[in-house]
Amino acid sequence: MASSTQASAAPSARDRILRTAHDLFYRDGVRATGIDRVIAESGVAKLTFYRHFPSKNDLIRAYLDYRHQRWMAWFADALSRHGGGPDAIVPAVGEWLRDPGYRGCAFINSVGELAGSLPEVVEIARTHKADVAAAIAAVLPATRQRSKLAQAIALAIDGAIVRAQFDETPDAALDALKRIVKALLE
């Protein structure tokens, strides 16, 4: 989940805006980041920005969609790189939590910040978490309890995500997560 860099030369204005918004929203929070900051940092004109995103809420929605795509792709890749079995889960999560730019889960953070003023982020977050649970189920053995088990593991991952957001190092969170996953898988 390190910040990805684009190889090709000239990204469109929309892409530059979205990428900049992603980095700022994720690092500093959505409310703390002003439109003017996104505009200045992505190097586009104000009118250009408002042509692509008529309101800040449109940008927020696009940010969460973009984040979802990026994160799910990274997670699927990380799981397969670590063997693609149940034992891949904790190391894959650990990779993320150790990333220097780690700032917690964009969806959890956004719900906390915006649930009151932009209720649809709750729906978006729910969808995201359901997809994460499905990705976890995909690496579990196909038993009768697989779905329930994946949900429990996904919930434990959420716990590790917020714990690692507080602590100096993610080690305690990963220890606890490992213990839970091991206990759940017998």
Next chain:
Amino acid sequence: MASSTQASAAPSARDRILRTAHDLFYRDGVRATGIDRVIAESGVAKLTFYRHFPSKNDLIRAYLDYRHQRWMAWFADALSRHGGGPDAIVPAVGEWLRDPGYRGCAFINSVGELAGSLPEVVEIARTHKADVAAAIAAVLPATRQRSKLAQAIALAIDGAIVRAQFDETPDAALDALKRIVKALLE
């Protein structure tokens, strides 16, 4: 964790401010809540407010302290009301998650919102979570693994907290939490 009401007649201005700030900050978020709103809703003059809390950050710190006291007292009570043993944990948490005013963990939400602009909330949240883990350890049998086990359960509770914040009902979160606690305690 339902909102507590004060029996005695005349709370001081400071108490009224703190109580109002707590309710608004918790319900709508810290950044989304303006000082003017707190002042209007607590029925106090602006100068009075600024005499007690020279800046919004002072109010935020007081809010988190207040929340910590209130929540820990409620949690200890809930644990003892449900028997004071390991089996009290899930029902106690369930009581909270089912509260109509439930909006997630004030500390998790605040870290997401404020970590960038007010770094000390991270420290405050860490202390809070350590106290929660200690309260959980207190209801576990005194084995050699007690502390590690309490940390794992506390982490699973954090997972249930955020999951219940997304979902329509807390049932799935409580199911998963119950499954994890059961697996951890053999």
Next chain:
DNA sequence: ATGGTTGTAGACAGATCTGTCTACATGCGC
């Protein structure tokens, strides 16, 4: 009774934030 503390009511300054508008440039398809 006098001074300090605590309170009310509300105007005001200064910053910041979202969103609009004018004026102009460039490149591409038809």
Next chain:
DNA sequence: GCGCATGTAGACAGATCTGTCTACAACCAT
């Protein structure tokens, strides 16, 4: 080559937010 989409630069309006300031009242202890 003409029109249109897309782009730049930046002034401007209007709302909102934090924090200061003036003017005045009630209460309590010394």
